[in-house]
Amino acid sequence: MEEDLIRSLAATTQSKIVLVVFDGLGGLPKTPGEGTELQTARTPNLDALAAQSVCGLADPISMGVTPGSGPAHMGLFGYDPLKYEIGRGILSALGVDFDLKASDVAARINFAQIDAEGNVIDRRAGRIPTEKNRQLCELLSQIHLEGVEIFLRPEKDHRAAIILRGEGLSGHLSDTDPQKLGVPPKPVKPLSEEARRTADIVSQFVIRAQQILSHEEKANMILLRGFDKFEAIPTYSDRYQLKAAAIATYPMYRGISRLLGMTVLPTGDTIAHEFETLAQFYQQYDFFFLHIKKTDSMGEDGNFEGKVKIIEEGDSCFPVLLNLKPDVIAVTADHSTPAVLKAHSWHPNPVLLYSKFCRPDQVKTFSETECIHGGLGRFPALHLMPLMLANALKLEKYGA
Amino acid sequence: MEEDLIRSLAATTQSKIVLVVFDGLGGLPKTPGEGTELQTARTPNLDALAAQSVCGLADPISMGVTPGSGPAHMGLFGYDPLKYEIGRGILSALGVDFDLKASDVAARINFAQIDAEGNVIDRRAGRIPTEKNRQLCELLSQIHLEGVEIFLRPEKDHRAAIILRGEGLSGHLSDTDPQKLGVPPKPVKPLSEEARRTADIVSQFVIRAQQILSHEEKANMILLRGFDKFEAIPTYSDRYQLKAAAIATYPMYRGISRLLGMTVLPTGDTIAHEFETLAQFYQQYDFFFLHIKKTDSMGEDGNFEGKVKIIEEGDSCFPVLLNLKPDVIAVTADHSTPAVLKAHSWHPNPVLLYSKFCRPDQVKTFSETECIHGGLGRFPALHLMPLMLANALKLEKYGA
Numbered sequence: 196m197e198e199d200l201i202r203s204l205a206a207t208t209q210s211k212i213v214l215v216v217f218d219g220l221g222g223l224p225k226t227p228g229e230g231t232e233l234q235t236a237r238t239p240n241l242d243a244l245a246a247q248s249v250c251g252l253a254d255p256i257s258m259g260v261t262p263g264s265g266p267a268h269m270g271l272f273g274y275d276p277l278k279y280e281i282g283r284g285i286l287s288a289l290g291v292d293f294d295l296k297a298s299d300v301a302a303r304i305n306f307a308q309i310d311a312e313g314n315v316i317d318r319r320a321g322r323i324p325t326e327k328n329r330q331l332c333e334l335l336s337q338i339h340l341e342g343v344e345i346f347l348r349p350e351k352d353h354r355a356a357i358i359l360r361g362e363g364l365s366g367h368l369s370d371t372d373p374q375k376l377g378v379p380p381k382p383v384k385p386l387s388e389e390a391r392r393t394a395d396i397v398s399q400f401v402i403r404a405q406q407i408l409s410h411e412e413k414a415n416m417i418l419l420r421g422f423d424k425f426e427a428i429p430t431y432s433d434r435y436q437l438k439a440a441a442i443a444t445y446p447m448y449r450g451i452s453r454l455l456g457m458t459v460l461p462t463g464d465t466i467a468h469e470f471e472t473l474a475q476f477y478q479q480y481d482f483f484f485l486h487i488k489k490t491d492s493m494g495e496d497g498n499f500e501g502k503v504k505i506i507e508e509g510d511s512c513f514p515v516l517l518n519l520k521p522d523v524i525a526v527t528a529d530h531s532t533p534a535v536l537k538a539h540s541w542h543p544n545p546v547l548l549y550s551k552f553c554r555p556d557q558v559k560t561f562s563e564t565e566c567i568h569g570g571l572g573r574f575p576a577l578h579l580m581p582l583m584l585a586n587a588l589k590l591e592k593y594g595a
Numbered sequence: 596m597e598e599d600l601i602r603s604l605a606a607t608t609q610s611k612i613v614l615v616v617f618d619g620l621g622g623l624p625k626t627p628g629e630g631t632e633l634q635t636a637r638t639p640n641l642d643a644l645a646a647q648s649v650c651g652l653a654d655p656i657s658m659g660v661t662p663g664s665g666p667a668h669m670g671l672f673g674y675d676p677l678k679y680e681i682g683r684g685i686l687s688a689l690g691v692d693f694d695l696k697a698s699d700v701a702a703r704i705n706f707a708q709i710d711a712e713g714n715v716i717d718r719r720a721g722r723i724p725t726e727k728n729r730q731l732c733e734l735l736s737q738i739h740l741e742g743v744e745i746f747l748r749p750e751k752d753h754r755a756a757i758i759l760r761g762e763g764l765s766g767h768l769s770d771t772d773p774q775k776l777g778v779p780p781k782p783v784k785p786l787s788e789e790a791r792r793t794a795d796i797v798s799q800f801v802i803r804a805q806q807i808l809s810h811e812e813k814a815n816m817i818l819l820r821g822f823d824k825f826e827a828i829p830t831y832s833d834r835y836q837l838k839a840a841a842i843a844t845y846p847m848y849r850g851i852s853r854l855l856g857m858t859v860l861p862t863g864d865t866i867a868h869e870f871e872t873l874a875q876f877y878q879q880y881d882f883f884f885l886h887i888k889k890t891d892s893m894g895e896d897g898n899f900e901g902k903v904k905i906i907e908e909g910d911s912c913f914p915v916l917l918n919l920k921p922d923v924i925a926v927t928a929d930h931s932t933p934a935v936l937k938a939h940s941w942h943p944n945p946v947l948l949y950s951k952f953c954r955p956d957q958v959k960t961f962s963e964t965e966c967i968h969g970g971l972g973r974f975p976a977l978h979l980m981p982l983m984l985a986n987a988l989k990l991e992k993y994g995a
Binding site for chain 1: 597600601604647952954955956957968969970971972973974978980981982983984985986990991992993994995
């Protein structure tokens with residue numbers, strides 16, 4: 196409903212929007228009474244920007260719900276994460292930078308080891324090296340089955356992705372991974388009538404794969420799970436009339452951006468590289484998504500000080516962005532990853548929204564605690580996209 | 596949608612949650628510029644807890660809506676009060692501690708007086724003593740009708756509850772209470788086709804009751820209203836994987852808890868007794884609902900000072916709870932009952948949510964005014980359950 200409303204109001208203008216996402220930015224104090232990672236970090240650029248911005252706290256999905264990165268980013272991009280679910284198979288394909296088309300079916304592969312009786316004895320094939328994984332994927336790419344194109348892409352260690360492309364495929368398939376040892380892999384089963392043919396195709400693929408892998412010492416079998424069909428999603432251009440670009444060092448974030456019709460820009464490995472990329476392509480797009488990954492990685496590792504350092508590194512790059520003078524700048528996170536929890540969490544994300552027209556509040560520094568008092572209040576992250584568009588004067592009036 | 600989401604994420608863990616509800620806690624100043632009941636009360640324990648907690652203001656139903664205790668508690672328990680409506684007949688049965696089963700039909704009874712022409716001359720039968728009420732309920736319990744079990748339970752004065760149990764009963768019945776004097780009781784009418792048989796049963800019951808009561812001086816008739824069928828509700832165990840217990844001195848709150856599958860613990864008459872019960876049963880459950888009634892009663896009576904005293908009495912019991920070191924403590928109300936209004940009101944409830952992972956805010960005392968600045972912001976009370984579960988690390992991540 197609201198989605199249709201925003202779509203009907205979106206208009207093309209010359210203004211530019213930059214959304215910077217520090218993945219897992221929100222945190223918790225290490226010791227009660229002390230500061231969070233963001234409060235501990237020295238962030239003169241973000242603080243100065245916050246003082247000119249309207250701030251707030253955004254819930255990624257709904258209060259109390261801890262999101263994965265997929266649904267959390269969908270929310271940030273203005274797509275209801277409960278409506279636009281992205282399954283594990285799709286995320287896996289995105290994670291290897293695969294260019295998914297509508298109606299592709301994707302799943303995760305584990306290379307695994309079975310014994311002479313066909314029972315699984317290692318679900319990870321001794322975590323074979325990624326290079327070995329790459330070679331095996333090439334071998335399996337030789338399998339040709341009628342009516343379907345099959346793509347294999349290595350991930351890390353024993354993990355890979357498989358993508359099926361063709362007419363009338365279905366993702367309603369059961370896993371073959373038995374999730375335990377000492378039993379054979381399960382046969383793939385259709386979970387609905389229209390999935391019968393796809394199940395047959397996958398069964399044939401597994402048989403052929405087992406033959407090809409039979410000489411391998413460890414990785415002599417494959418286990419498949421998380422089948423999903425990718426249903427096309429309305430793009431940024433459809434919904435917001437935006438020509439959007441994404442800058443991200445990790446494949447999954449590039450993948451989600453690509454699904455939404457953003458152009459994925461080539462960039463380097465560091466945060467500084469990402470900001471340089473922004474400057475380089477600044478004239479060619481009117482919306483930029485710039486993703487900083489390592490705040491989350493440090494949080495997951497429980498590395499409080501490491502996360503503080505990444506936040507400071509990100510802050511130090513902001514002059515490059517500020518010099519471009521975008522009409523709208525938003526800085527936030529997809530979810531919190533407090534180092535003390537070593538995991539994603541349910542806590543709301545600090546949000547800073549700058550524009551010439553943003554009606555500033557009394558927040559003077561960018562932190563979880565300060566943002567409580569911001570003019571945006573506490574709100575669902577889903578509303579950030581309309582707010583950015585409005586501040587860029589890209590939304591027309593509703594009604595007369 | 597969100598209900599299904601939380602259900603799909605709920606997991607069993609060792610952590611424990613205690614929810615303390617001061618019924619009708621929120622208030623208003625007696626004189627402009629002075630404090631509310633909660634601000635006036637000396638609450639050192641709640642204030643110290645608030646300083647370590649995240650606070651906020653919760654709207655029971657939606658902004659501006661004054662709830663009854665039934666829907667307000669459903670919201671607190673995470674059940675959308677507009678979806679899970681509990682009708683008056685059901686509340687009446689709960690109010691006499693009756694153990695309702697799914698598909699039972701319940702209604703309220705008023706003992707009333709009719710004249711020789713059959714016209715109602717007193718809808719309350721002169722407020723007969725409760726003891727008389729009890730005797731009459733026993734008399735009427737002798738009525739046996741085919742295909743249905745009938746239970747009668749006295750409430751206070753002239754009020755009682757009737758419960759019908761059997762196959763294929765319906766609650767779609769009109770009231771027999773004409774709501775005015777000088778006219779006869781109305782015949783009960785089926786409001787839908789499938790209610791025809793139940794209407795016949797109730798009609799027969801009324802005729803037999805009138806015969807039995809014909810010798811009574813005052814209570815020579817019954818008036819029925821608020822027919823409801825109790826449709827089973829997903830329980831706390833179904834929805835949250837919680838083993839939950841309720842501690843409440845008033846039957847209605849015990850009744851609602853029982854509907855949701857909580858074990859109702861035996862307790863005494865005072866707030867101190869309730870906290871002792873909590874300590875006594877602490878090892879056996881992982882969720883406790885502790886209900887303090889008299890804050891509301893005092894508010895309804897317009898007794899500002901009395902309400903202040905009850906709040907202070909509740910606060911003084913908190914060391915018993917704190918010594919148990921629950922993982923999550925929430926303190927709030929179902930609704931406000933400002934003494935100056937002598938009634939429930941629409942004002943939001945102060946909320947305090949403590950856990951080791953609650954990202955504290957700058958709120959240092961527990962009051963309506965301080966909670967405005969809390970990190971939870973202003974939010975629908977329906978979100979409190981997910982927040983408690985999240986803080987107890989009882990919700991898994993949504994998506995990857």
